[in-house]
Amino acid sequence: MNAPDKQPDKQVVQASGVRMSYGEVQVLNGVDLTVASGEVSCIIGPSGSGKSTFLRCLNGLEPVLGGSLRVLGQEVGHTLRGDRYHPWTPKEFAAFRRNIGMVFQRFNLFAHHSALENVACGPVHVLGTPGDRARALAMEHLERVGLADHAHKRPHQLSGGQQQRVAIARALAMNPALMLFDEPTSALDPELVDEVLEVMKGLAAEGMTMVVVTHEIAFAREVGDWLTFFADGVVVERGRPRELLANPGHERTRAFLSSVLHPKERQDHQ
């Protein structure tokens, strides 16, 4: 997956000067970032740097207030008709989001549904897939994340790692063209992190386009095609993961890396 010559023919994400604020607080100060089809783009940075907010802008969960953000060929939140951009209706947002899977830090599984129903929910209620077919497909997705045996358990009966794998299967069931991961392992006990990362590695190997906000530096180095370092709502630097981790170009990046890397990992990079 690290082959640098992957054909960047199709830009899935094109962000230029994206700005966003919560009231007075400026969260994104002009983010420039592109993600090509089939690429795994990892985003790291200190908390409060705007990386999660940027990810949530990508599927319209947060509004873009300035700049331009094109995802899957569409200007997120607006459609150009005549000489004006018209804000999307909730229906248009919903139609747009069908093609983008999202995995949350806190799993956010539907508590009243079993694992299988969680995965079948999107196809049944959004795509209109018949129940039987949706369940069969859902079972396949659960098998893929290694949870076929737990299909009928409720979220509270599953471990954090299992819940997050169900959440990934739920997103995959919609056949997304882009997968967003918002710190998918941050809420997990350390021994459960690997099972989730394994599923994500499998996805990357199959060529899924992924944007991953993470603190898992090892994952970013191994799986990421690109690594982007966020701070204070801007992209500080971006590069191939191995190069960026070995030779950070900015003092901010160096300071951040030395605070998150374990001593042994730090040696590995030198």
Add this chain to the structure above:
Amino acid sequence: MRTEPITDASGRPIPVARTWHWGRWLAAVVALAVAAQLAYLIVANPNLDWGKVAEYVFHDRILSGVWVTIEISVLATALGLILGVLVAIMRLAHNPVLSGLATFYIWFFRGTPVLVQLIFWYNLAFLFPELVLKIPFTMIGVKWDTNDVMTGFTSAMLGLGLNLAAYFAETVRAGIQAVDNGQTEAAYALGMTPAKRMRVIVLPQALRIIIPPTGNEFISMLKTTSLVYVVAGHDLMTNASQIYKANNRIMELLIVASLWYMLMTAVATFLQGRLERRFGSEAVRLVRGGGLAARILPKAAA
């Protein structure tokens, strides 16, 4: 309390002395004596004719009154629940007009006594002698005499139902807000519209949370229906009062009515207990499926 002997170091069992809780015994005896005295005063009262109680307890008009009371309670509760969900959703809407109207509705119906509302509906004919339902700007429509429509029964159902809706709306709103916001985001991320998210994800969970309080509302409704006697709704209390107005056996008929109210409350309490066992733990964890709410509401891959 320990009853087995305690074995000492040499292996010899030493019995444990029994504790006499003199205070408890004394309090129990005093309380029993007072209660027995009060019961005796009523049961042995020479002015109270238990024969009349026995005569009327299965009287036709009492039984039909019991039936009407159950009908009004069920219908008014159903009206209150459906309308309450609507008002709650309006209250949470982003549209300030809808939200304002819902707030006004809740304030108005909680701010006026039920008794006033019942009498208002019953006397609606003073404001509108005729009720007309027609397509605007046409002559097509239907017309009723208000007094034919607003019988004691319908005004009771409307008055109690609309009133319950105001209280219930607040319960539903709390239930909706109790559903974790993360699930709303996950629903949006899957491509659901806000309406679909409400119907498929939030309401099924919110309704499970509020099923136990709903049982309370129904039990309380059973007894609130007794207010209906002011509009002669032919319910239990109305019929009992009409009998005692004729034969002047007020106490006997109040006892008859109370016995029936107590029986209905006992049955409703039993049913509520079962509902709560079914949904109670779920109200906290929101997990099990296949219940009432799941059967009523559409469900993914059920």
